Structures are given as structure tokens and as C-alpha cells.
Amino acid sequence: RKEVEQDPGPFNVPEGATVAFNCTYSNSASQSFFWYRQDCRKEPKLLMSVYSSGNEDGRFTAQLNRASQYISLLIRDSKLSDSATYLCVVLNTGFQKLVFGTGTRLLVSP
Amino acid sequence: EPEVTQTPSHQVTQMGQEVILRCVPISNHLYFYWYRQILGQKVEFLVSFYNNEISEKSEIFDDQFSVERPDGSNFTLKIRSTKLEDSAMYFCASSGKAGGLNEQFFGPGTRLTVL
Numbered sequence: 561r562k563e564v565e566q567d568p569g570p571f572n573v574p575e576g577a578t579v580a581f582n583c584t585y586s587n588s589a590s591q592s593f594f595w596y597r598q599d600c601r602k603e604p605k606l607l608m609s610v611y612s613s614g615n616e617d618g619r620f621t622a623q624l625n626r627a628s629q630y631i632s633l634l635i636r637d638s639k640l641s642d643s644a645t646y647l648c649v650v651l652n653t654g655f656q657k658l659v660f661g662t663g664t665r666l667l668v669s670p
Numbered sequence: 671e672p673e674v675t676q677t678p679s680h681q682v683t684q685m686g687q688e689v690i691l692r693c694v695p696i697s698n699h700l701y702f703y704w705y706r707q708i709l710g711q712k713v714e715f716l717v718s719f720y721n722n723e724i725s726e727k728s729e730i731f732d733d734q735f736s737v738e739r740p741d742g743s744n745f746t747l748k749i750r751s752t753k754l755e756d757s758a759m760y761f762c763a764s765s766g767k768a769g770g771l772n773e774q775f776f777g778p779g780t781r782l783t784v785l
Contacts, residue, residue: 598713647713658715660713
């Protein structure tokens with residue numbers, strides 16, 4: 561089983577739509593969770609950290625369910641500029657390495 | 671805003687040649703990392719470095735790979751004898767602290783093409 565699993569997509573949505581991405585992780589000892597964004601042929605950039613209580617940053621909401629080992633990202637009112645690959649990333653206890661999912665590609669169209 | 675820089679942006683080499691990829695982490699950061707991403711695949715951890723030594727490495731990081739911080743600013747990844755399968759984007763990252771919710775900042779990457 562992959563350490564971090566994501567639906568690769570692509571998700572094609574119109575501007576203004578709400579879209580949700582899901583992610584599962586296999587290591588119950590994982591301690592920290594993130595969503596990164598990666599544009600084509602660019603470096604990953606941190607979108608937001610994911611807290612146990614869930615957290616929101618503008619149009620973006622992240623949720624964590626430790627019991628189910630499940631992480632989600634909700635994007636409301638999609639913009640053209642949201643088109644990118646969204647990477648689910650975990651950090652395991654005692655380690656410094658980030659473990660990346662394969663990413664979910666989002667295409668927002670006019 | 672401080673950023674991680676990497677040189678060169680693209681390196682083309684012949685199989686069996688040595689390459690050195692260079693990174694300048696953010697100046698007050700203490701933890702340094704190399705990741706790679708083969709085209710169309712996920713980002714994979716290679717190595718982390720702290721206090722002038724490797725703190726963790728993956729199984730990808732075999733004897734052909736080495737890292738060094740030769741001075742106070744540069745952090746390098748050396749591949750001694752490149753293979754075709756080493757072709758990938760190599761990202762350097764740095765963080766001020768390790769673990770928890772401390773962000774790792776990524777550089778723009780070096781695209782390595784092995785012919």
C-alpha cells in the first residue's frame with residue numbers, strides 16, 4: 561500500500577465551482593500533514609498545514625481525520641489561477657522527510 | 671522574501687559522468703534536504719542534513735550520492751556516476767527547524783538529463 565494515496569484526477573471544473581480532494585495515509589504514526597501546490601515543472605509550494613481541528617484559509621479548508629487516516633482539501637469559488645496539482649504530504653514521527661502523494665491535478669476553466 | 675536558489679536550472683550529462691547540483695538555502699535555516707521528482711511521478715525524499723552530517727536518507731540515496739555543505743552558504747548534491755534513471759528534477763529544500771509544522775521551503779529545482 562502506498563504511504564500517501566490520492567486520486568490523480570484530473571478534476572475539470574468551471575470557475576466558481578467547489579471542488580474537494582481526498583487523501584489517505586498508511587502510517588498511523590504520521591505527525592504532521594500538509595497540502596502543497598505544484599504548478600507544471602515548478603517546485604512544490606506550501607498551500608496550508610492541516611490541523612486536527614480542521615482549518616480554513618480564505619477559500620481553502622483542510623480537514624484531518626486521524627482515526628480514518630484521511631485528509632481533505634476543499635476549494636470554494638474556484639479561480640482559473642487555482643489550476644495546478646495539489647499534493648497531499650505527511651511528515652512521520654521522528655523523521656524530517658516529507659512523504660508526498662502523487663498529486664491531484666485540477667483544471668479550472670472559464 | 672528569502673528563497674532557496676538552485677543552479678544550474680538544467681544540466682545535461684552523459685551516463686557515467688559525475689554531476690554536482692548546487693543549492694543556496696535560506697540563510698538562517700539549519701536543516702537542508704534534497705528531493706527528486708522523475709517526470710510524471712511523485713516527489714521523493716533523498717536525504718536530510720543537519721549540523722554538517724546526514725540525519726536521514728532514503729534507499730534511493732546509495733553510494734553514488736553524496737551531500738556536502740562546503741561553506742556557510744552552499745549545499746551540494748553529487749552524483750558520482752550518473753545512470754539514465756537518475757534523470758529527474760532535483761529539488762533542494764531548507765527549514766528553520768525540523769519536524770512538526772515547520773515549513774520546508776523548496777528551491778526551483780535542477781532538471782538533470784542523463785543521456
